[in-house]
Structures are given as structure tokens and as C-alpha cells.
Amino acid sequence: MQTVNINTSKKYNVYIDKSFDENFPNIIKETVFSKKILIVSDNTVKELYFDKVKSIFEGLGFEVFDFVFSSNEEQKTLSTIEKIYRTLFENNFTKGDTIVALGGGIVSDTAGFAGATFLRGINCIYFPTTLLSMVDACVGGKTAVNTYFGKNQIGVIRQPDAVFIATDTLSTLENREFSCGMAEIIKTAMIKSESLFELLETKDFEDIKEDVISQCIKIKASVVEEDEFDTSKRLILNFGHTIAHAIEKKSDYEIKHGEAVAIGMSLITKRAVKNGLCDEDTLIRLNMLLHKYSLSCGAVCPVTELLPYIKRDKKNYLDNIKIALCEKIGQGYVKDFSYNDFVSFLTE
Ligand SMILES: NC(=O)c1ccc[n+]([C@@H]2O[C@H](COP(=O)([O-])OP(=O)(O)OC[C@H]3O[C@@H](n4cnc5c(N)ncnc54)[C@H](O)[C@@H]3O)[C@@H](O)[C@H]2O)c1
Ligand SMILES: [Zn+2]
The missing domain is CATH 1.20.1090.10 (Dehydroquinate synthase-like - alpha domain)
Incomplete structure (x- = not known):
């Protein structure tokens, strides 16, 4: 496993390993302190990797919720953000809880924006599963949604709390x-x-x-x-x-x-x-x-x-x-x- 330290205003680590289940559970145990997590994902990624990630968090004693959408640029909008807020409110998420973005850049941009703004910001960790999101979207803290007027026009810059990259997820990528x-x-x-x-x-x-x-x-x-x-x-x-x-x-x-x-x-x-x-x-x-x-x-x-x-x-x-x-x-x-x-x- 490799660890890259990111020294932005909020310091965090990017962990790069072959799979989710070897080293990540221990790191999560030491670094994620919330009670509840909301896994935000898309339909395709849910089929492939949701159960594995869910079982890691459940095994560590977290209460796990999910929000799944069909990730395409048309869905990367404020109306999806509102639906995420609703899920968080309905399940009594607090500022101490965590959003987990499991998927590509559409998922992390959307979940990251929801995480940055819900209660003025709750913990957010990313599990990028596309090559693009591994090398680019998961670091740097840009979150955004699209509007009728253009792409990524509404957003904030807020760094995640940690990033977990399992490179074996690339094997299923088109x-x-x-x-x-x-x-x-x-x-x-x-x-x-x-x-x-x-x-x-x-x-x-x-x-x-x-x-x-x-x-x-x-x-x-x-x-x-x-x-x-x-x-x-x-x-x-x-x-x-x-x-x-x-x-x-x-x-x-x-x-x-x-x-x-x-x-x-x-x-x-x-x-x-x-x-x-x-x-x-x-x-x-x-x-x-x-x-x-x-x-x-x-x-x-x-x-x-x-x-x-x-x-x-x-x-x-x-x-x-x-x-x-x-x-x-x-x-x-x-x-x-x-x-x-x-x-x-x-x-x-
Ligand atoms: N925040 C940033 O700094 C930043 C940087 C670059 C791009 N972006 C944004 O990221 C988005 C593009 O991200 P993307 O290319 O990851 O697209 P994406 O999130 O749409 O994922 C692409 C497709 O791959 C599928 N997929 C994801 N992981 C998979 C896997 N392991 N196996 C099989 N299928 C999988 C998804 O379901 C989706 O259909 C754009 O909206 C772009 O604006 C943001
Ligand atoms: Zn780009």
C-alpha cells in the first residue's frame, strides 16, 4: 500500500492499495470516528462494490445508510443534492457523521458538495472507482454540480477527510x-x-x-x-x-x-x-x-x-x-x- 500526504489547509491522506479489504479496514478504524455513514453511489458501482464496502463499515460497528442515483451529468444537479440532504435529515445525521462517496467523479463531486454544505459541512471520505477519479477528481477538494447554464457552475472547494483507492476496481471499468x-x-x-x-x-x-x-x-x-x-x-x-x-x-x-x-x-x-x-x-x-x-x-x-x-x-x-x-x-x-x-x- 502507498500513502500520499496532502498538505492543504485540511491535511489528509490518500491510500492506494490493490483491494478494499486488506489494509483499509484498520485505517478506517483509526481515523473515522462517526457513528453513522451514508454511502453515496451510482447504480453500476452499487452492483459491483457496495456490498464489500458496506460490510467493511458494518464490521467496524458503523450504522450504514445508502443513497444511490444513476450517475450521469444530467443527475449531477442541485435536485440530487436535495435528495441527499433529505436522506441525511430523515436518518438524523449529525455534524459528527460521515458521507462516503463510492464511485467515479460524478459521485464524488455530488456527494462532496452535499457533504460540504449539509449542516455547513460534515465528514466526507472518497472511494474513487474510475481511473479518472483516482488520478484527478478525488484530490484537490473541488466539488460541484451542473446547471442549465453549464458544467460545474455551482460548487465549493472543500478537501475530503481521506481517500481510499483500491486499484482492483479498475478491472471492471469499460x-x-x-x-x-x-x-x-x-x-x-x-x-x-x-x-x-x-x-x-x-x-x-x-x-x-x-x-x-x-x-x-x-x-x-x-x-x-x-x-x-x-x-x-x-x-x-x-x-x-x-x-x-x-x-x-x-x-x-x-x-x-x-x-x-x-x-x-x-x-x-x-x-x-x-x-x-x-x-x-x-x-x-x-x-x-x-x-x-x-x-x-x-x-x-x-x-x-x-x-x-x-x-x-x-x-x-x-x-x-x-x-x-x-x-x-x-x-x-x-x-x-x-x-x-x-x-x-x-x-x-
Ligand atoms: N472535482 C474534481 O477535481 C474533478 C476533476 C475531474 C473531473 N471531475 C468530474 O468528474 C466527472 C467525471 O468522472 P468519471 O469519469 O469518474 O465519471 P463517472 O462518475 O460518471 O463514472 C463513469 C462511469 O463508470 C461507471 N463506473 C464507475 N466505477 C466503475 C468501476 N470500477 N467499474 C465499472 N464501472 C464503473 C459509473 O457507473 C459511470 O457509468 C465529471 O463530472 C467531471 O466534471 C471532477
Ligand atoms: Zn478534468
């Missing part, structure tokens, strides 16, 4: 979801680590997965620790994301987050090459690595059709827009644009 996780891993390598990028280019993921997951978590943690509340340096984690969020919303979420991130990274890098801000070799290697993990980098629509969505992005502040770019592999940075300059950057 290929498409696996690729989505790879997109965030490639993003991490693009912005911060050429050695990780080379590892992904040369090795078989199956042989290096624990190492890759822990490297991604450490890199994300180091960025978040410097700018927990997302005012400057953290924006680098949004490499590819401004375009990705627009693509997701425009496709009515038919295109998944990771798939959109892949297209977004490729497109923004292509434009950076055109504007003399990145060399062509970086773009070629990026596109080849995306291809290796079955991620498309082709445009889904003319970029002008994405502009209305980009204008509404959370990273727009007044008329400015902050965009993460990579000068080379492993060297990401954030560049300020006026909105009009960014439109020219994308279209001319």
Missing part, C-alpha cells in the same frame, strides 16, 4: 471510461512531468498503474497546495479544459469529460503551435500518446460554435480569460488573454 482517465493522466504529464509522459509512451499501463496513479496524485497535490482556492497557479490543471467544457455542454454530455479533455488539449496545442507558442514536435507526441490510449484528437465542430460556451466559462473574470498552455511536454503555464484576443488565438 474501455471508454479507462481512456477518459488516461486523458487526465496525459494532461498531468503534459503540464508537469516529461518523465511521466515518457513512461506512458514506452510502457504498458497495466505494469505501471500504481506508480502512475500515485505520481498523478502527488503532482496534483503539489499544484493544489500552492493555490488551493484556485486564484492563479491551480488554473494550470485546466489544460485542455476550457475547450473541453464547451464540447461537453454542446454535445449534451454525449462526449465524456476525458474525451473532451483530449480534444481540448490537442486543439489548444495546435493553436499554440500556429501562434508560435509551442513547437510542432510537442503536438505530434501529444497526438500520438492520445491515439495510443484510444482518444480522439479531431475537432467535433467548428471552433466558432464553441465560443458562446467558452464565454460563460468559470475561468472568465470580467473580460479576461486565463488559459493553460504547454510550451513543451512537462512545461505548462497559464496565459492571460482578453476574450477577443483568445477568439483570435483560436480562429485566425
